[in-house]
Amino acid sequence: MRHAAGGWFSRVALTFVFFLACAGGVRPTERSANAAAPAEWHGVPVLMYHRIDNDVPRDAVGRDLTIAPGAFAAQLRYLRARHIAAITASDLVARLARGERPRNVVVLTFDDGYADAATAALPLLRSYGARGTFYVSSGFIGTLHHLSWQQMRALRSGGMEVACHGTFHLDLSTLDRAGQMREAGGCMQRFARFLGAPEPQTYAYPAGKFDATTESVMREIGMRAAFTEISGDVDGLTRPYALPRQRVRHDDDIARFAALVAP
Numbered sequence: 192m193r194h195a196a197g198g199w200f201s202r203v204a205l206t207f208v209f210f211l212a213c214a215g216g217v218r219p220t221e222r223s224a225n226a227a228a229p230a231e232w233h234g235v236p237v238l239m240y241h242r243i244d245n246d247v248p249r250d251a252v253g254r255d256l257t258i259a260p261g262a263f264a265a266q267l268r269y270l271r272a273r274h275i276a277a278i279t280a281s282d283l284v285a286r287l288a289r290g291e292r293p294r295n296v297v298v299l300t301f302d303d304g305y306a307d308a309a310t311a312a313l314p315l316l317r318s319y320g321a322r323g324t325f326y327v328s329s330g331f332i333g334t335l336h337h338l339s340w341q342q343m344r345a346l347r348s349g350g351m352e353v354a355c356h357g358t359f360h361l362d363l364s365t366l367d368r369a370g371q372m373r374e375a376g377g378c379m380q381r382f383a384r385f386l387g388a389p390e391p392q393t394y395a396y397p398a399g400k401f402d403a404t405t406e407s408v409m410r411e412i413g414m415r416a417a418f419t420e421i422s423g424d425v426d427g428l429t430r431p432y433a434l435p436r437q438r439v440r441h442d443d444d445i446a447r448f449a450a451l452v453a454p
């Protein structure tokens with residue numbers, strides 16, 4: 192009797208295992224949070240953009256920093272098709288601080304506060320249900336080709352995060368402590384004055400540069416975390432003021448983008 196029951200159970204179990212193998216075989220490369228055996232967690236990719244514009248500069252640096260809106264839309268389609276949610280940098284930091292290990296998420300960041308953040312990036316992000324974090328140098332707001340304060344507010348009311356990229360885009364590692372306080376703290380003060388709450392929670396270092404003084408400066412002005420240009424995914428807050436970011440380049444095709452956001 193026991194033997195017969197065991198045989199029945201084995202057949203059902205085998206059928207189930209066979210079903211799982213077949214189901215798994217349909218999409219062998221796709222991993223999901225609901226998979227029976229979740230893949231190892233490698234952290235969250237934080238991607239760095241600058242300009243989203245059809246007008247691509249001819250110089251090599253400017254060209255590399257500019258992504259065509261069509262290419263950016265294809266990247267957003269890729270994320271949506273794979274159910275990868277674009278969350279803000281402060282959301283990521285808050286979730287890591289709670290001890291979460293977020294899967295199927297990515298952070299899209301945009302540096303330097305060019306006007307195309309509002310005219311090109313914002314409508315695309317909204318139409319794909321994605322959120323972005325815009326790192327803006329406060330001293331250039333309202334100047335030629337840069338965001339206005341009104342556009343900064345539009346980014347915010349459109350569900351985006353605006354955060355600090357210094358006052359005059361200075362390399363903090365070239366400044367003494369007082370200079371770093373002025374450059375980084377000045378951005379916080381202008382945001383507070385012209386945008387009001389909430390205060391920016393994260394900072395992106397211009398050129399990714401910082402030094403041994405910077406951590407205490409960031410803490411003093413109330414930043415929870417800061418991003419460098421160190422390569423890699425963010426897998427915790429052991430060093431909150433030296434978090435990695437990955438640059439998205441003009442010539443990146445969708446395969447290279449897929450590799451950047453692969454879990």
Ligand SMILES: [Zn+2]
Nearest residue numbers: 302303397398
């Ligand atoms: Zn910059």
